[in-house]
Amino acid sequence: MACACQKNRKQFEVVTEAGKVVFTSTIRSTADNVAKRYPGSTVREKPKPGTATTGR
Numbered sequence: 001m002a003c004a005c006q007k008n009r010k011q012f013e014v015v016t017e018a019g020k021v022v023f024t025s026t027i028r029s030t031a032d033n034v035a036k037r038y039p040g041s042t043v044r045e046k047p048k049p050g051t052a053t054t055g056r
Contacts, residue, residue, distance in 0.1 A: 011026055015043075022034075
């Protein structure tokens with residue numbers, strides 16, 4: 001049986017100005033360091049699966 005511990009873990013994405021996700025990590029500081037390599041990029045928390053995200 002697979003471990004379910006990953007489902008509750010926060011993940012952080014590095015997103016470029018163009019909106020492309022270039023890196024994903026469970027550690028915020030690592031994502032922040034990678035974001036420094038991409039001018040204008042941001043770090044955001046990855047939405048949980050099943051979370052409704054609409055543009056309205």
